[in-house]
């Protein structure tokens with residue numbers, strides 16, 4: 670279980686205090702008005718943003734005092750942050766190793782991931798030659814190779830057209846099941862994730878989180 674306990678962040682003269690719990694293996698959609706603090710919560714969970722107070726637990730172990738690389742978390746941003754002058758393989762490998770050298774086991778996992786994401790043929794290409802959907806799948810592969818149990822997705826497919834967005838969401842769901850991931854997904858289109866979300870965290874003013882339970886959502890499926 671992921672437990673967020675009174676996680677408090679001051680940003681832009683706004684104070685946000687978040688508390689909620691998410692069961693392991695679930696996919697939770699984060700909704701709420703623009704500027705309410707959805708990305709802020711994800712950045713705080715990754716450790717990229719300092720917090721004033723509060724605690725974070727994964728499977729009962731506190732991790733808010735760990736540096737980002739030691740947290741059980743990986744995050745896919747809307748901007749894929751791919752390095753244009755390096756090939757796709759190197760871009761993915763840099764997610765796990767500063768020298769981009771992979772162990773045999775990582776190579777095997779990479780093969781599994783790239784096959785599933787249909788990007789094996791692209792490994793020698795430059796990111797510059799890829800479409801938006803391909804770039805986002807490469808960035809997702811880089812996250813998955815890190816093999817962290819918590820995957821945070823900040824509007825990852827919002828720049829894609831509706832068909833491709835749907836395809837990428839379905840793929841994310843399949844990968845979540847295959848790798849047993851727990852996923853927090855920010856979306857402005859809750860209806861688009863209705864078939865894959867186990868629950869919703871609706872964030873409002875001050876970081877207040879309303880949790881819509883699995884059973885309520887399943888009734889809507």
Ligand SMILES: Nc1ncnc2c1ncn2[C@@H]1O[C@H](COP(=O)(O)OP(=O)(O)OP(=O)(O)O)[C@@H](O)[C@H]1O
Nearest residue numbers: 680681683701702703704705706707708709710855
């Ligand atoms: N880099 C930053 N520096 C300072 N303040 C920021 C920064 N990013 C966001 N904020 C502020 O933090 C608050 C929450 O922003 P956040 O991006 O988390 O909202 P959001 O719900 O993800 O919005 P959106 O749906 O538009 O992406 C806003 O007041 C915003 O102006």
